[in-house]
Amino acid sequence: MNIFHKYIPDFSLIFSINFRKNMPELPEVETVVGFIKPEIVGKTIMSVVPQNGYDKVLATHDPAKFFTLVNSKSISDVSRRGKYIVIHLQKGFLLIHLRMTGRLLFELSQNDKPKHLTTIINFDDGTQLYFKDYRKFGRLYYFDTLDPINQKLGIEPLSPDFTDNWLIDRLEVSKRQLKPLLLDQKFIAGLGNIYVDEALWSAKLHPQQLGSTVSPAKARVLHNSIQALLRKAIENQGTTIINFYFGEGKSGNFREQLQVFNRQDKKCLRCNEKIIKIRVAQRGTHICPKCQKL
DNA sequence: GGGATTGTTTAAAC
DNA sequence: CGTTTAAACAATCC
Numbered sequence: 001m002n003i004f005h006k007y008i009p010d011f012s013l014i015f016s017i018n019f020r021k022n023m024p025e026l027p028e029v030e031t032v033v034g035f036i037k038p039e040i041v042g043k044t045i046m047s048v049v050p051q052n053g054y055d056k057v058l059a060t061h062d063p064a065k066f067f068t069l070v071n072s073k074s075i076s077d078v079s080r081r082g083k084y085i086v087i088h089l090q091k092g093f094l095l096i097h098l099r100m101t102g103r104l105l106f107e108l109s110q111n112d113k114p115k116h117l118t119t120i121i122n123f124d125d126g127t128q129l130y131f132k133d134y135r136k137f138g139r140l141y142y143f144d145t146l147d148p149i150n151q152k153l154g155i156e157p158l159s160p161d162f163t164d165n166w167l168i169d170r171l172e173v174s175k176r177q178l179k180p181l182l183l184d185q186k187f188i189a190g191l192g193n194i195y196v197d198e199a200l201w202s203a204k205l206h207p208q209q210l211g212s213t214v215s216p217a218k219a220r221v222l223h224n225s226i227q228a229l230l231r232k233a234i235e236n237q238g239t240t241i242i243n244f245y246f247g248e249g250k251s252g253n254f255r256e257q258l259q260v261f262n263r264q265d266k267k268c269l270r271c272n273e274k275i276i277k278i279r280v281a282q283r284g285t286h287i288c289p290k291c292q293k294l
Numbered sequence: 295g296g297g298a299t300t301g302t303t304t305a306a307a308c
Numbered sequence: 309c310g311t312t313t314a315a316a317c318a319a320t321c322c
Binding site for chain 2: 023083097099100101135137152183185192193283284
Protein backbone atom coordinates (compact mmCIF):
# COMPACT_ATOMS: atom_id res chain seq x y z
CA MET A 1 0.00 0.00 0.00
CA ASN A 2 1.29 3.36 -0.97
CA ILE A 3 1.36 5.79 1.90
CA PHE A 4 1.08 9.45 1.13
CA HIS A 5 3.29 11.48 3.39
CA LYS A 6 2.27 14.94 4.35
CA TYR A 7 4.73 16.99 6.30
CA ILE A 8 3.54 17.45 9.84
CA PRO A 9 6.03 18.20 12.58
CA ASP A 10 6.52 15.17 14.76
CA PHE A 11 7.82 15.90 18.21
CA SER A 12 8.07 12.29 19.21
CA LEU A 13 11.84 12.24 18.77
CA ILE A 14 12.32 15.15 21.13
CA PHE A 15 9.79 13.60 23.39
CA SER A 16 11.46 10.24 23.48
CA ILE A 17 14.75 11.78 24.55
CA ASN A 18 13.31 13.86 27.32
CA PHE A 19 10.69 11.58 28.71
CA ARG A 20 9.88 8.20 27.40
CA LYS A 21 6.90 7.40 29.54
CA ASN A 22 4.10 7.64 27.07
CA MET A 23 1.90 4.88 28.33
CA PRO A 24 -1.76 5.38 27.67
CA GLU A 25 -3.84 4.81 30.76
CA LEU A 26 -7.49 5.62 31.30
CA PRO A 27 -7.33 9.41 30.81
CA GLU A 28 -5.17 9.09 27.71
CA VAL A 29 -7.51 6.54 26.17
CA GLU A 30 -10.44 8.79 27.02
CA THR A 31 -8.64 11.61 25.23
CA VAL A 32 -8.04 9.51 22.15
CA VAL A 33 -11.70 8.50 22.10
CA GLY A 34 -12.74 12.14 22.24
CA PHE A 35 -10.34 12.88 19.43
CA ILE A 36 -11.36 10.17 16.97
CA LYS A 37 -15.06 9.95 17.77
CA PRO A 38 -16.21 13.03 15.85
CA GLU A 39 -13.99 12.03 12.94
CA ILE A 40 -15.19 8.49 12.38
CA VAL A 41 -18.78 8.23 13.62
CA GLY A 42 -20.99 7.85 10.57
CA LYS A 43 -18.24 6.45 8.39
CA THR A 44 -18.23 2.91 7.07
CA ILE A 45 -15.22 0.64 7.33
CA MET A 46 -14.02 -0.60 3.98
CA SER A 47 -11.08 -2.63 5.20
CA VAL A 48 -8.68 -3.23 8.05
CA VAL A 49 -5.24 -3.92 6.69
CA PRO A 50 -2.33 -5.16 8.84
CA GLN A 51 0.97 -3.70 7.70
CA ASN A 52 4.39 -5.21 7.19
CA GLY A 53 2.99 -8.72 7.41
CA TYR A 54 2.24 -8.13 11.07
CA ASP A 55 -0.99 -10.13 11.11
CA LYS A 56 -0.88 -10.74 14.84
CA VAL A 57 -1.96 -7.16 15.37
CA LEU A 58 -5.43 -8.65 14.90
CA ALA A 59 -5.85 -10.46 18.18
CA THR A 60 -9.11 -12.29 17.64
CA HIS A 61 -9.14 -13.49 14.04
CA ASP A 62 -6.95 -13.97 11.03
CA PRO A 63 -6.99 -11.08 8.53
CA ALA A 64 -9.44 -12.69 6.11
CA LYS A 65 -11.98 -13.49 8.82
CA PHE A 66 -11.50 -10.12 10.47
CA PHE A 67 -12.22 -8.47 7.14
CA THR A 68 -15.54 -10.26 6.73
CA LEU A 69 -16.56 -9.20 10.24
CA VAL A 70 -15.90 -5.47 9.93
CA ASN A 71 -16.16 -4.82 6.21
CA SER A 72 -19.04 -2.55 5.16
CA LYS A 73 -20.04 -1.93 8.79
CA SER A 74 -20.90 1.63 9.71
CA ILE A 75 -19.67 3.23 12.93
CA SER A 76 -22.36 4.39 15.33
CA ASP A 77 -20.33 5.38 18.37
CA VAL A 78 -16.90 5.36 20.00
CA SER A 79 -16.45 4.82 23.72
CA ARG A 80 -13.98 3.54 26.29
CA ARG A 81 -13.89 0.56 28.63
CA GLY A 82 -10.84 0.34 30.84
CA LYS A 83 -7.97 1.07 28.50
CA TYR A 84 -9.80 -0.25 25.47
CA ILE A 85 -11.09 2.01 22.70
CA VAL A 86 -14.50 0.63 21.74
CA ILE A 87 -15.72 1.33 18.20
CA HIS A 88 -19.41 0.48 17.95
CA LEU A 89 -20.31 -1.02 14.58
CA GLN A 90 -23.79 -1.49 13.21
CA LYS A 91 -23.21 -5.06 14.28
CA GLY A 92 -20.49 -5.95 16.74
CA PHE A 93 -17.56 -4.02 18.18
CA LEU A 94 -14.08 -3.19 16.97
CA LEU A 95 -11.76 -2.70 19.95
CA ILE A 96 -8.32 -1.15 19.99
CA HIS A 97 -5.79 -1.44 22.80
CA LEU A 98 -2.80 0.90 22.49
CA ARG A 99 -0.67 -0.94 25.04
CA MET A 100 2.61 0.92 25.52
CA THR A 101 3.38 2.88 22.41
CA GLY A 102 0.31 2.71 20.19
CA ARG A 103 -1.00 5.87 18.56
CA LEU A 104 -3.87 6.60 16.23
CA LEU A 105 -3.29 9.10 13.47
CA PHE A 106 -5.37 10.46 10.62
CA GLU A 107 -2.29 11.58 8.77
CA LEU A 108 1.27 10.44 8.75
CA SER A 109 4.26 12.69 9.03
CA GLN A 110 7.65 12.32 7.41
CA ASN A 111 8.98 10.99 10.67
CA ASP A 112 6.44 8.20 10.86
CA LYS A 113 8.48 5.27 9.67
CA PRO A 114 6.47 2.79 7.61
CA LYS A 115 7.89 -0.08 9.62
CA HIS A 116 6.24 1.28 12.76
CA LEU A 117 2.84 1.20 11.12
CA THR A 118 0.90 -1.88 12.17
CA THR A 119 -2.57 -1.30 10.73
CA ILE A 120 -4.48 0.92 8.33
CA ILE A 121 -8.25 1.22 8.63
CA ASN A 122 -9.79 2.45 5.38
CA PHE A 123 -13.13 4.25 5.35
CA ASP A 124 -15.74 4.63 2.65
CA ASP A 125 -15.02 8.33 2.18
CA GLY A 126 -11.43 7.65 1.24
CA THR A 127 -9.94 8.59 4.60
CA GLN A 128 -7.77 6.40 6.78
CA LEU A 129 -7.01 5.80 10.40
CA TYR A 130 -3.40 4.79 10.96
CA PHE A 131 -2.32 2.65 13.87
CA LYS A 132 1.30 3.51 14.56
CA ASP A 133 3.01 1.44 17.21
CA TYR A 134 6.75 1.19 17.21
CA ARG A 135 6.85 -1.59 19.74
CA LYS A 136 3.92 -3.34 18.14
CA PHE A 137 2.27 -4.46 21.36
CA GLY A 138 -1.06 -2.82 20.52
CA ARG A 139 -3.91 -4.98 19.28
CA LEU A 140 -7.23 -4.87 17.46
CA TYR A 141 -10.15 -7.06 18.50
CA TYR A 142 -13.53 -7.90 17.09
CA PHE A 143 -16.35 -9.08 19.34
CA ASP A 144 -20.05 -9.58 18.67
CA THR A 145 -20.83 -8.31 22.16
CA LEU A 146 -18.89 -6.61 24.94
CA ASP A 147 -19.35 -9.59 27.24
CA PRO A 148 -15.82 -10.96 26.78
CA ILE A 149 -14.30 -7.62 27.70
CA ASN A 150 -16.63 -7.00 30.61
CA GLN A 151 -15.71 -10.37 32.03
CA LYS A 152 -12.05 -9.43 32.01
CA LEU A 153 -12.42 -5.96 33.45
CA GLY A 154 -13.44 -4.67 36.85
CA ILE A 155 -15.26 -1.54 37.92
CA GLU A 156 -14.93 1.74 36.04
CA PRO A 157 -13.28 4.14 38.51
CA LEU A 158 -15.28 7.12 37.27
CA SER A 159 -18.63 5.34 37.24
CA PRO A 160 -21.26 5.99 39.94
CA ASP A 161 -20.76 2.40 41.09
CA PHE A 162 -17.24 3.19 42.24
CA THR A 163 -18.06 4.70 45.61
CA ASP A 164 -15.84 5.11 48.63
CA ASN A 165 -17.83 2.40 50.36
CA TRP A 166 -17.19 0.05 47.45
CA LEU A 167 -13.46 0.51 47.91
CA ILE A 168 -13.64 0.26 51.69
CA ASP A 169 -15.52 -3.03 51.47
CA ARG A 170 -13.20 -4.51 48.88
CA LEU A 171 -10.00 -3.47 50.66
CA GLU A 172 -11.25 -4.88 53.91
CA VAL A 173 -11.30 -8.42 52.54
CA SER A 174 -8.18 -8.22 50.38
CA LYS A 175 -4.88 -9.68 51.46
CA ARG A 176 -3.10 -8.31 48.45
CA GLN A 177 -0.62 -5.47 48.33
CA LEU A 178 -2.16 -2.19 47.25
CA LYS A 179 -0.05 -1.67 44.16
CA PRO A 180 -0.65 -4.99 42.41
CA LEU A 181 -4.26 -4.79 43.50
CA LEU A 182 -4.79 -1.38 41.92
CA LEU A 183 -2.93 -2.44 38.79
CA ASP A 184 -5.22 -5.46 38.41
CA GLN A 185 -7.62 -4.57 35.60
CA LYS A 186 -10.09 -7.08 36.96
CA PHE A 187 -10.26 -5.10 40.19
CA ILE A 188 -10.41 -1.57 38.79
CA ALA A 189 -10.21 -1.02 35.04
CA GLY A 190 -7.95 1.63 33.63
CA LEU A 191 -5.25 2.36 36.19
CA GLY A 192 -1.64 1.84 35.17
CA ASN A 193 1.78 2.21 36.74
CA ILE A 194 1.87 5.99 36.65
CA TYR A 195 -1.53 6.74 38.14
CA VAL A 196 -1.19 4.06 40.79
CA ASP A 197 2.08 5.56 42.04
CA GLU A 198 0.53 9.02 42.00
CA ALA A 199 -2.66 7.93 43.77
CA LEU A 200 -0.79 6.07 46.51
CA TRP A 201 1.54 9.01 47.10
CA SER A 202 -1.43 11.34 47.20
CA ALA A 203 -3.17 9.18 49.80
CA LYS A 204 0.09 8.61 51.72
CA LEU A 205 -0.16 4.86 51.39
CA HIS A 206 2.70 2.43 50.89
CA PRO A 207 2.34 0.31 47.74
CA GLN A 208 3.14 -2.85 49.70
CA GLN A 209 0.61 -2.30 52.43
CA LEU A 210 -2.01 -5.03 52.48
CA GLY A 211 -5.55 -4.08 51.57
CA SER A 212 -7.11 -5.39 54.75
CA THR A 213 -4.86 -3.21 56.89
CA VAL A 214 -6.06 0.03 55.32
CA SER A 215 -8.43 1.92 57.59
CA PRO A 216 -11.80 3.01 56.21
CA ALA A 217 -10.72 6.61 56.54
CA LYS A 218 -7.58 5.96 54.50
CA ALA A 219 -9.54 4.00 51.93
CA ARG A 220 -11.83 6.98 51.55
CA VAL A 221 -8.82 9.22 50.94
CA LEU A 222 -7.49 6.77 48.35
CA HIS A 223 -10.84 6.66 46.60
CA ASN A 224 -10.87 10.41 46.42
CA SER A 225 -7.27 10.53 45.19
CA ILE A 226 -7.97 8.11 42.36
CA GLN A 227 -11.02 9.96 41.12
CA ALA A 228 -9.48 13.40 41.49
CA LEU A 229 -6.37 12.34 39.58
CA LEU A 230 -8.31 10.80 36.73
CA ARG A 231 -10.72 13.69 36.43
CA LYS A 232 -7.94 16.25 36.43
CA ALA A 233 -6.00 14.30 33.83
CA ILE A 234 -9.01 13.96 31.54
CA GLU A 235 -9.71 17.66 31.87
CA ASN A 236 -6.22 18.30 30.64
CA GLN A 237 -6.52 15.79 27.84
CA GLY A 238 -4.35 13.26 29.52
CA THR A 239 -1.38 15.52 29.42
CA THR A 240 -1.35 16.64 32.99
CA ILE A 241 0.23 13.67 34.58
CA ILE A 242 2.20 12.38 31.64
CA ASN A 243 2.95 13.99 28.35
CA PHE A 244 0.71 12.11 26.04
CA TYR A 245 0.66 12.72 22.33
CA PHE A 246 -2.48 12.19 20.37
CA GLY A 247 -3.61 13.02 16.92
CA GLU A 248 -1.19 14.85 14.69
CA GLY A 249 1.48 15.97 17.07
CA LYS A 250 -0.98 17.37 19.58
CA SER A 251 0.44 17.56 23.05
CA GLY A 252 0.31 19.54 26.20
CA ASN A 253 2.16 20.36 29.32
CA PHE A 254 3.94 17.66 31.16
CA ARG A 255 6.04 16.98 34.21
CA GLU A 256 4.75 19.85 36.27
CA GLN A 257 1.89 17.78 37.58
CA LEU A 258 3.91 14.67 38.28
CA GLN A 259 4.17 14.44 42.03
CA VAL A 260 6.15 11.25 42.44
CA PHE A 261 6.36 9.21 39.25
CA ASN A 262 9.82 9.27 37.71
CA ARG A 263 10.98 11.74 40.38
CA GLN A 264 13.43 9.42 42.11
CA ASP A 265 16.29 11.26 43.85
CA LYS A 266 14.27 14.45 43.77
CA LYS A 267 12.62 16.01 46.79
CA CYS A 268 9.15 15.00 47.87
CA LEU A 269 6.89 17.94 47.14
CA ARG A 270 5.21 17.51 50.54
CA CYS A 271 8.05 16.90 52.96
CA ASN A 272 11.34 17.37 51.06
CA GLU A 273 12.42 13.80 51.71
CA LYS A 274 14.16 12.16 48.77
CA ILE A 275 11.89 10.13 46.51
CA ILE A 276 13.14 6.59 45.99
CA LYS A 277 12.46 4.02 43.33
CA ILE A 278 11.78 0.49 44.46
CA ARG A 279 10.37 -2.64 42.88
CA VAL A 280 6.92 -3.82 43.80
CA ALA A 281 5.32 -6.71 41.97
CA GLN A 282 8.15 -6.53 39.40
CA ARG A 283 7.26 -2.97 38.57
CA GLY A 284 9.25 0.20 38.96
CA THR A 285 7.60 2.01 41.87
CA HIS A 286 8.18 5.52 43.16
CA ILE A 287 7.53 6.46 46.76
CA CYS A 288 8.39 8.98 49.41
CA PRO A 289 9.79 6.87 52.25
CA LYS A 290 8.70 9.46 54.79
CA CYS A 291 5.12 10.04 53.61
CA GLN A 292 4.42 6.46 52.65
CA LYS A 293 5.27 4.08 55.44
CA LEU A 294 4.36 0.46 55.91
C1' DG B 295 24.15 -7.65 24.38
C1' DG B 296 21.85 -7.52 28.65
C1' DG B 297 18.58 -4.94 31.07
C1' DA B 298 14.74 -1.98 31.37
C1' DT B 299 10.32 -0.64 29.77
C1' DT B 300 4.72 -1.87 29.58
C1' DG B 301 -0.03 -4.45 30.22
C1' DT B 302 -1.82 -8.87 29.89
C1' DT B 303 -2.14 -13.75 30.29
C1' DT B 304 -0.97 -18.04 31.95
C1' DA B 305 1.12 -21.29 34.99
C1' DA B 306 3.18 -22.69 38.97
C1' DA B 307 3.88 -22.09 43.77
C1' DC B 308 2.41 -20.98 48.22
C1' DC C 309 -9.58 -21.26 46.59
C1' DG C 310 -7.32 -17.02 47.02
C1' DT C 311 -3.16 -15.00 46.52
C1' DT C 312 1.71 -14.48 45.11
C1' DT C 313 5.34 -14.92 42.14
C1' DA C 314 7.33 -15.53 37.92
C1' DA C 315 7.74 -15.96 33.33
C1' DA C 316 6.48 -15.22 28.72
C1' DC C 317 5.29 -12.12 25.15
C1' DA C 318 5.51 -8.32 22.04
C1' DA C 319 9.70 -4.85 20.16
C1' DT C 320 12.87 -1.32 20.91
C1' DC C 321 16.32 1.59 22.89
C1' DC C 322 20.67 2.50 25.25
